Amino acid sequence: xxxxxxxxxxxxxxxxxxxxxxxxxxxxxxxxxxxxxxxxxxxxxxxxxxxxxxxxxxxxxxxxxxxxxxxxxxxxxxxxxxxxxxxxxxxxxxxxxxxxxxxxxxxxxxxxxxxxxxxxxxxxxxxxxxxxxxxxxxxxxxxxxxxxxxxxxxxxxxxxxxxxxxxxxxxxxxxxxxxxxxxxxxxxxxxxxxxxxxxxxxxxxxxxxxxxxxxxxxxxxxxxxxxxxxxxxxxxxxxxxxxxxxxxxxxxxxxxxxxxxxxxxxxxxxxxxxxxxxxxxxxxxxxxxxxxxxxxxxxxxxxxxx
Amino acid sequence: xxxxxxxxxxxxxxxxxxxxxxxxxxxxxxxxxxxxxxxxxxxxxxxxxxxxxxxxxxxxxxxxxxxxxxxxxxxxxxxxxxxxxxxxxxxxxxxxxxxxxxxxxxxxxxxxxxxxxxxxxxxxxxxxxxxxxxxxxxxxxxxxxxxxxxxxxxxxxxxxxxxxxxxxxxxxxxxxxxxxxxxxxxxxxxxxxxxxxxxxxxxxxxxxxxxxxxxxxxxxxxxxxxxxxxxxxxxxxx
Numbered sequence: 001x002x003x004x005x006x007x008x009x010x011x012x013x014x015x016x017x018x019x020x021x022x023x024x025x026x027x028x029x030x031x032x033x034x035x036x037x038x039x040x041x042x043x044x045x046x047x048x049x050x051x052x053x054x055x056x057x058x059x060x061x062x063x064x065x066x067x068x069x070x071x072x073x074x075x076x077x078x079x080x081x082x083x084x085x086x087x088x089x090x091x092x093x094x095x096x097x098x099x100x101x102x103x104x105x106x107x108x109x110x111x112x113x114x115x116x117x118x119x120x121x122x123x124x125x126x127x128x129x130x131x132x133x134x135x136x137x138x139x140x141x142x143x144x145x146x147x148x149x150x151x152x153x154x155x156x157x158x159x160x161x162x163x164x165x166x167x168x169x170x171x172x173x174x175x176x177x178x179x180x181x182x183x184x185x186x187x188x189x190x191x192x193x194x195x196x197x198x199x200x201x202x203x204x205x206x207x208x209x210x211x212x213x214x215x216x217x218x219x220x221x222x223x224x225x226x227x228x229x230x231x232x233x234x235x236x237x238x239x240x241x242x243x244x245x246x247x248x249x250x251x252x253x254x255x256x257x258x259x260x261x262x263x264x265x266x267x268x269x270x271x272x273x274x275x276x277x278x279x280x281x282x283x284x285x286x287x288x289x290x291x292x293x294x295x296x297x298x299x300x301x302x303x304x305x306x
Numbered sequence: 307x308x309x310x311x312x313x314x315x316x317x318x319x320x321x322x323x324x325x326x327x328x329x330x331x332x333x334x335x336x337x338x339x340x341x342x343x344x345x346x347x348x349x350x351x352x353x354x355x356x357x358x359x360x361x362x363x364x365x366x367x368x369x370x371x372x373x374x375x376x377x378x379x380x381x382x383x384x385x386x387x388x389x390x391x392x393x394x395x396x397x398x399x400x401x402x403x404x405x406x407x408x409x410x411x412x413x414x415x416x417x418x419x420x421x422x423x424x425x426x427x428x429x430x431x432x433x434x435x436x437x438x439x440x441x442x443x444x445x446x447x448x449x450x451x452x453x454x455x456x457x458x459x460x461x462x463x464x465x466x467x468x469x470x471x472x473x474x475x476x477x478x479x480x481x482x483x484x485x486x487x488x489x490x491x492x493x494x495x496x497x498x499x500x501x502x503x504x505x506x507x508x509x510x511x512x513x514x515x516x517x518x519x520x521x522x523x524x525x526x527x528x529x530x531x532x533x534x535x536x537x538x539x540x541x542x543x544x
Contacts, residue, residue, distance in 0.1 A: 178408050182397045189395040191378035192355060192388070194412040194460050 001146040006265050012153050012222060014261025015160035019215035020238030021245065021253040022167065023088075023208025029184045029248030030204045033104065036111030037091050038212060039235010040118040044087050045213025046133075046226050047122055049080035053134050053217075073136040077159070080217050081210035088209025089202045097198065115231070122228040130227045133220030156218045163214055164254050167207065171250065176203055184248065240284060246297025256295060260284070308333040308496055309354070309368050309464060315361035316349050323349045325520045326364075331464075331498055336490055338499045338507040338528075340541055341517035347500035348392050350517070351466045354498075355389045356381050368464070383412035386463035390470060394453040398442025402433055402452055405441050409460035419459075425493075426455040429485050447478035454482065458489060465489070467499045471506050479503075483510050504541035508532050516541070 020042050027035045035041075053076040060067040067075075095114045099107045140151040171177035179195045180203070191197055219234070220226055241260045245252025263283055268276040288294070309331040316324040324346045331337050341347050352358045354366060356378040366373040368385055381387050388409075397405055406426060410419045427434035430451040436444060441452060450470060457465055467486070471479045483506065489495050500517075501507035508514050508528040516524035516537060524537065531537050 175407065175411055178400065178404055179411060181399055182408055185397045185399045186395055188357070189391050191357065192382060192391065192460065193409045193456070194379050194383035195408065196377070196379045196412075 002269065004145075004147045006269050007262075008147060008149055008153060010262040010265040011157045011258065012261070013265060014258030015157050016215045016219055016234060016257075017238045017241045017260045018164065018254045018257025019160055019211045019218075020235060021241035021257040022164070022250060023212050024239055024242035025245060025248060025250055025253035026180070026204050026208050028242070029250070030180050031096070031183075031201055032187075033096060033107045034111070034239070035091070035096070035205070035208070036108055037095065037114040037118060038111075038208065039238065040115040040231040041084065041088055041091065041209045042212040042216050042219075042235055042238075043226075043228060043231030044118055044122065044216075045080055045084040045209065046216030046220050046230065047126065047131075048083050048087075048213065049076050049217035049220055050131055050133055050226055052076050052079045052083075053136055053220075057134055069136060069138065073155075076136060077214055077217050080213040084213030084216070085206035085210040088205040088212075091209075092202055092205040097201070119228045119231065126228070128228070130225045133224040133226060135224065136221055152221055156222060160214070160218065163211060167211065167250070170207070176200070180204055240281070244284060244287065244294050246294030249294070249296035252294055252296030307331070308335075309498070310366070311350075311354070312365040314350070314353055314364045314366065316346075316353050316358060316364075317361060323520055324353070327517070327520070327522045329515055329522060329525070331496060333496055334490070334494055335513065336487075336497045336499070336511045338501055338511035338514045339517050339522075340501055340504040340507050340514055340531075340537075342541075343502060344519075345517045346520040347502075347517055348468050349520075351389060351391075351468050351498070351500055354381075354466060355387065357389075379412070382461050386461035387466065388457035388461040388464070389466040390453045390457045390468060392468040393472070394449050396441040396444075396449055396452055396456070398440060401438050401440055402444070403437045405452055405456050406459050409456045422459055422462075426458055429488060430455055446473050447475070447482070450474060450478070450482050451485070454485060454489075458493075458495075462489070462493050462495045464496045464498065467497065469501060469503075470499070471501060471503045479506060486510070504537070505532075 020038065023038050024035060027033065027038070053072060056067060056072045056075060059065050060072065091114055095110045096107055099110055137152050137155060142149045171180060179190065179200045182193065182195070183190050183197070183200055237260060238257065241256040242253045244260070245254070245256035263280045264276055267280045271279055307330050312328045313326040314324055314328070315322070315326045327350065339347055339350060349358065353360050354373065356373060356376060368387065371385070373381060376385065397408065400408065406423060413419055432448055433451055433455055436448060441449065444452060454470070470482055474482065486497060487510070490497055499507055499511060508531055511528055514526065514528055514531045515522050516531070524531065524534065526534070532542070
């Protein structure tokens with residue numbers, strides 16, 4: 001029973017990692033750069049979700065508008081995703097576009113600097129104190145054969161999977177997704193198809209950031225405390241998932257995100273929890289030593305497989 | 307005059323690739339630029355497509371509009387100038403159909419797109435048979451057909467072709483050139499072709515230019531160039 005209990009927890013943690021890892025992987029696949037500010041975009045997404053939900057709850061409490069809680073939850077997810085996608089597009093415009101064609105280290109440094117900027121900006125705006133994310137889902141606990149499942153976990157895991165499916169369909173079925181796949185294959189000739197490169201680059205950042213924002217809101221719902229440095233802690237781990245999945249592989253990033261969740265939770269089940277990261281990341285290091293290009297990545301190739 | 311290029315200069319760092327070349331193309335013409343490897347043929351086409359920057363003082367006008375005011379994707383989507391790049395550069399991870407569709411990314415004329423897909427398939431029936439196959443799995447000849455078909459979908463006012471004969475067996479080469487002729491005849495598409503295979507290019511085109519180390523050294527009707535002793539010696543194998 002404890003096994004299944006851990007499984008449920010691992011699915012939830014894995015959802016966060018998978019949603020964030022997708023953003024790293026898409027940007028790498030399409031533009032061949034690691035967006036080192038992405039973890040902080042996740043943090044900003046969580047804060048935007050916090051502001052939106054707090055604002056909507058205040059309006060509802062004042063009686064200005066009649067908003068049922070489920071609608072506030074839905075609006076929070078949608079608006080946080082929408083607004084954060086602009087943050088991501090701004091990061092691309094300011095931090096990466098001017099450096100196209102510059103040595104790749106420049107883009108990496110630019111990303112790290114933007115990350116620090118976002119952290120200090122939130123610190124300056126919101127102060128160092130941790131923020132409690134409002135309870136958007138009234139907790140209900142179900143017991144299924146000894147396994148305790150909360151409605152929060154069900155919503156988080158299901159909506160995360162739906163979002164990943166939506167991304168998959170977008171990339172597979174729309175002309176923008178097609179342009180992203182083409183760009184991943186051969187960047188240079190994409191303009192010859194009449195496709196504006198900058199639009200697709202911005203779109204890629206926007207999509208990745210929207211998914212990170214969803215992860216941020218879910219994170220706020222699950223562990224209701226936000227701080228300006230949460231992006232580093234979870235962002236780097238999701239980055240590891242993106243590498244583990246195979247750079248540029250969307251399916252790989254999603255699977256590796258879940259796998260990371262499983263490893264962390266199950267290590268903490270067997271060993272003292274303070275050893276968790278040490279052992280979990282030793283396992284991942286071992287996997288990467290055996291399979292340096294990850295599960296779905298190709299050696300010496302940076303082509304996106306969608 | 308459809309396209310006019312004046313004093314086109316391009317450099318790659320210290321290396322000058324084009325030393326101020328000038329040429330014109332009229333609507334409906336088939337014109338070729340022949341020259342050896344490294345003469346600047348691909349550079350010329352890439353400059354027209356705005357894929358690479360040009361030196362100040364270069365002028366390129368298309369129907370009276372300066373190409374310098376257009377970005378690479380707008381040259382295709384707003385002016386209808388398509389470009390078959392050297393080595394075809396298909397998207398091997400996309401299907402044949404997706405390659406054709408992607409080329410219509412900026413087009414909004416839905417019904418005409420369907421008609422054009424039909425045109426491509428009637429010119430190259432092989433592509434229709436393979437439409438759900440990944441472009442990376444096509445044979446060399448089929449890839450060249452798809453590269454031409456894709457360019458046709460993206461814009462068919464002026465088609466720039468970079469070494470379409472490369473890597474093709476003579477018979478396949480002929481069928482690709484026949485298809486280009488058909489497109490030129492029936493759609494009125496103007497064609498600018500650069501080729502190392504000078505004999506093939508001059509048989510296909512009405513006029514030609516000879517490019518040597520970044521400068522145009524000769525020009526004339528195809529028959530004239532085919533008969534020119536210098537051209538014979540340097541490009542036609544005696």
